[in-house]
Amino acid sequence: MKIAVLPGDGIGKEIVAETIGVLARLELKFEFEEAPVGGAGYEASGHPLPEKTLALAKQADAILFGAVGDPRYDALESAKRPEQAILGLRKALALFANLRPARVYEELAAASTLRPEIVAGLDILIVRELTGDIYFGEPKGIRPHASGGREGFDTMRYSEAEIRRIAGVGFEAARKRGKKVCSVDKANVLETSRLWREVMTAEGEKNPDIELSHMYVDNCAMQLVRNPKQFDVIVTGNLFGDILSDEASMLTGSIGMLPSASLDANNKGLYEPIHGSAPDIAGKGVANPLATILSAALMLRYSLHQGAAAERLERAVKLTLRDGYRTADIYTAGTRKVSTAAMADAVAERL
Ligand code: NAD
Numbered sequence: 001m002k003i004a005v006l007p008g009d010g011i012g013k014e015i016v017a018e019t020i021g022v023l024a025r026l027e028l029k030f031e032f033e034e035a036p037v038g039g040a041g042y043e044a045s046g047h048p049l050p051e052k053t054l055a056l057a058k059q060a061d062a063i064l065f066g067a068v069g070d071p072r073y074d075a076l077e078s079a080k081r082p083e084q085a086i087l088g089l090r091k092a093l094a095l096f097a098n099l100r101p102a103r104v105y106e107e108l109a110a111a112s113t114l115r116p117e118i119v120a121g122l123d124i125l126i127v128r129e130l131t132g133d134i135y136f137g138e139p140k141g142i143r144p145h146a147s148g149g150r151e152g153f154d155t156m157r158y159s160e161a162e163i164r165r166i167a168g169v170g171f172e173a174a175r176k177r178g179k180k181v182c183s184v185d186k187a188n189v190l191e192t193s194r195l196w197r198e199v200m201t202a203e204g205e206k207n208p209d210i211e212l213s214h215m216y217v218d219n220c221a222m223q224l225v226r227n228p229k230q231f232d233v234i235v236t237g238n239l240f241g242d243i244l245s246d247e248a249s250m251l252t253g254s255i256g257m258l259p260s261a262s263l264d265a266n267n268k269g270l271y272e273p274i275h276g277s278a279p280d281i282a283g284k285g286v287a288n289p290l291a292t293i294l295s296a297a298l299m300l301r302y303s304l305h306q307g308a309a310a311e312r313l314e315r316a317v318k319l320t321l322r323d324g325y326r327t328a329d330i331y332t333a334g335t336r337k338v339s340t341a342a343m344a345d346a347v348a349e350r351l
Pocket of ligand 1: 011066067068069070071083086255256272274275276277278279280281286287288289291329
């Protein structure tokens with residue numbers, strides 16, 4: 001199992017190094033190969049996604065990504081900025097499905113801005129289509145308006161094939177979890193959504209073991225804060241998914257805990273924490289490595305077909321939290337504040 005290791009910038013380097021240390025404790029044969037990306041890629045070769053890094057990513061079975069970005073590069077032209085690396089990888093590898101689990105460990109329920117009884121034990125997965133929709137639909141632009149001034153316009157578009165493809169990811173993910181899919185659209189107003197609902201319904205009939213429901217996006221935004229535990233897997237388009245996945249991540253109250261996966265049609269994927277490079281705490285040894293460790297668990301499950309190892313790793317994280325280990329971002333009185341390395345060591349011991 002060849003893994004391309006792309007730590008990136010800031011805390012990316014620290015959390016990825018610790019995660020590799022934890023993975024090495026599993027009795028599995030990994031081959032890790034590291035390459036620079038983001039600001040580190042720019043320093044190495046003048047481009048945030050160097051050719052060699054992209055070649056490695058293409059050739060590997062999966063990609064473990066840290067984070068990119070640093071204020072030092074803020075003045076660069078947009079094509080050279082570190083953040084372009086992630087967009088370049090998504091495009092080059094055709095990563096069309098973004099999976100974002102939002103899970104609230106009982107021990108951390110108090111960290112949410114919602115009441116603990118609303119979120120304790122929450123375990124939902126948002127599956128967001130990543131390469132279509134209004135972000136990429138043509139035509140788009142700003143043009144003179146007939147009645148004076150200018151108008152801006154974008155085009156929301158989804159082909160049947162694109163909808164079917166993301167539906168497949170959603171049903172498959174639900175099969176490995178609570179066997180429920182909620183498809184989110186705006187079919188009361190948008191033609192794109194009407195087609196979306198039609199195709200999702202047809203795909204639902206092909207997956208009778210999964211309970212399919214539909215919800216309008218405005219209602220879903222409301223239900224996510226009213227009663228988030230009603231959901232198992234939410235499947236939605238790029239625009240709605242962008243917004244709902246950020247909303248769902250806040251339910252957990254801790255950015256340092258949330259993993260993500262971006263998959264292609266063969267379940268090859270890029271795995272990364274949802275947070276950025278956190279320049280404010282980089283180099284201090286205080287970053288929370290759990291989002292990256294949990295991303296590695298997703299990698300084991302979705303790309304490497306090591307479901308049992310994924311569960312072991314997730315259980316080790318749960319036990320570490322139960323035993324009171326906390327990095328500064330999730331620390332509360334009465335628990336044990338530890339460094340990045342000590343947190344990862346605690347997980348490794350519990351494996
Ligand atoms: P950020 O996620 O890096 O940090 C936001 C806040 O959360 C900071 O206070 C930070 O210290 C804290 N934080 C983040 N991760 C943490 C962790 N693991 N443990 C403890 N605390 C953590 O977002 P930002 O500050 O808006 O962006 C910083 C840089 O990261 C920018 O250059 C941005 O473009 C980039 N960024 C990259 C990605 C990515 O690589 N996918 C995603 C978001 C932002």
